[in-house]
Amino acid sequence: MTVTGAIWRDQLTAKERSVLGRADDGVAGARPDVLVIGGGILGVSTAAACAEAGLGSVLLIETGRLGAGATGGATGLLIPEPHQWSDPEPFVDLERAGLERWRDLEQSVPGGVGLVEVDWLGLAPHDSGYAAHQPRAVEWLNPGQVAELVPGLARPMEGALIHRQARINPLRAVVRLAAGLPAVTTGVAATSVEISGDRVVRVATSAGDIHPGAVVFATGRPPVLDGLPLHIPSDRVKGHLLVTEPADITLPGIVAPVATQIENGQLLAGGTFDLGDESPAVQPEVIEGIVQGLAAVLPPLRGIGVAYQWCCFRPRHPDRRPVIDMVPGLANAWLTSGHFRTGILNAPVTAAVLSRWIAAGEPPVEAGTWSATRFAGH
Numbered sequence: 001m002t003v004t005g006a007i008w009r010d011q012l013t014a015k016e017r018s019v020l021g022r023a024d025d026g027v028a029g030a031r032p033d034v035l036v037i038g039g040g041i042l043g044v045s046t047a048a049a050c051a052e053a054g055l056g057s058v059l060l061i062e063t064g065r066l067g068a069g070a071t072g073g074a075t076g077l078l079i080p081e082p083h084q085w086s087d088p089e090p091f092v093d094l095e096r097a098g099l100e101r102w103r104d105l106e107q108s109v110p111g112g113v114g115l116v117e118v119d120w121l122g123l124a125p126h127d128s129g130y131a132a133h134q135p136r137a138v139e140w141l142n143p144g145q146v147a148e149l150v151p152g153l154a155r156p157m158e159g160a161l162i163h164r165q166a167r168i169n170p171l172r173a174v175v176r177l178a179a180g181l182p183a184v185t186t187g188v189a190a191t192s193v194e195i196s197g198d199r200v201v202r203v204a205t206s207a208g209d210i211h212p213g214a215v216v217f218a219t220g221r222p223p224v225l226d227g228l229p230l231h232i233p234s235d236r237v238k239g240h241l242l243v244t245e246p247a248d249i250t251l252p253g254i255v256a257p258v259a260t261q262i263e264n265g266q267l268l269a270g271g272t273f274d275l276g277d278e279s280p281a282v283q284p285e286v287i288e289g290i291v292q293g294l295a296a297v298l299p300p301l302r303g304i305g306v307a308y309q310w311c312c313f314r315p316r317h318p319d320r321r322p323v324i325d326m327v328p329g330l331a332n333a334w335l336t337s338g339h340f341r342t343g344i345l346n347a348p349v350t351a352a353v354l355s356r357w358i359a360a361g362e363p364p365v366e367a368g369t370w371s372a373t374r375f376a377g378h
């Protein structure tokens, strides 16, 4: 039987699952030093970084459960190096810093965050498939070497091998980070803000008013709240994913663009870009297309069963890069949004930038590139 829903929740213990619905008392009338709105990986990471930085009392609110948005449906790959072929250098640098911070968190968070170090192997019919750049850290493999790592390929392929990338169960990471937070309340939506001068003085929520010292909006796409003058263009891009039944083959970690082998020998595949599909429903034909794609590259997988299938939406700005900035015109409000297809990877470094900025009152150097005002004229 196929479960419609991401595998990630089922990999958690009952105790961990309960953290996703954590609902501490005391929202109405609260006066936190830092209020974080949004309980995806960006919000949870930011709240954790602010608490760690000693920024005083930190309260996180989430309208659903933690990880209910894009975060809970992500593939969870932490792969900066392959993005050298597709992303500009400053962005790859951000991603590299993201992976390094995940490694730090794996050491510093009690029980770790569930980081799994894996190799990434990109298949190409021939090496011109990757010829645009010759990034560092790549080992070029001939078809014989690729066949040794991935037996059963339908045809000979060259490959690009990159060691020491990583993957994570995004919900496990959310749970481990959220478990250490001082105050988290799910099931509470921010509905409007009141601004006095250049400060947010009140955030109205479904559970009462909050009077924050500083506020961080981490709502996936930019927040649309009464009283908040914020107009940053964004959309969302749906993606489908599936996890197979345990496979009889062994892959060397992530084999792009085919699949990633996860726990129990199961294969995680997909990550489609279903432009224009706004339906929240899983489309069976997209899932079927992913299954057929697996068998086309690896014929031994023909007929493999699907254990989990799901879809979710990536928040995106027009240039496909995130915003990490203050809310224009406000002195105590920050925003991070539009993390598109690398929000899991970039969450801890984004969180570090924001917490340092809130602490110092000055933007860290990394921040300039990801401004909220770069879309003027869109």
Ligand SMILES: Cc1cc2nc3c(=O)[nH]c(=O)nc-3n(C[C@H](O)[C@H](O)[C@H](O)COP(=O)(O)OP(=O)(O)OC[C@H]3O[C@@H](n4cnc5c(N)ncnc54)[C@H](O)[C@@H]3O)c2cc1C
Pocket (backbone or CB within 6 Å): 037, 038, 039, 040, 041, 042, 043, 061, 062, 063, 064, 065, 066, 067, 068, 069, 070, 071, 072, 073, 074, 075, 076, 077, 078, 188, 189, 190, 191, 218, 219, 220, 221, 223, 237, 238, 239, 240, 241, 271, 272, 311, 312, 313, 314, 315, 336, 337, 338, 339, 340, 341, 342, 343, 344, 345, 346
């Ligand atoms: C198919 C797919 C595959 C992906 N694969 C990867 C990958 O391999 N690696 C990677 O790094 N990234 C990946 N991503 C991207 C990643 O999932 C996102 O970039 C990231 O999860 C965004 O996190 P977020 O916290 O900004 O948003 P979200 O996870 O959407 O969290 C925002 C939260 O804010 C809450 N919220 C919104 N409005 C309010 C309000 N008014 N009051 C209270 N709460 C509110 C929402 O309920 C939501 O829980 C993938 C995405 C998809 C869809």
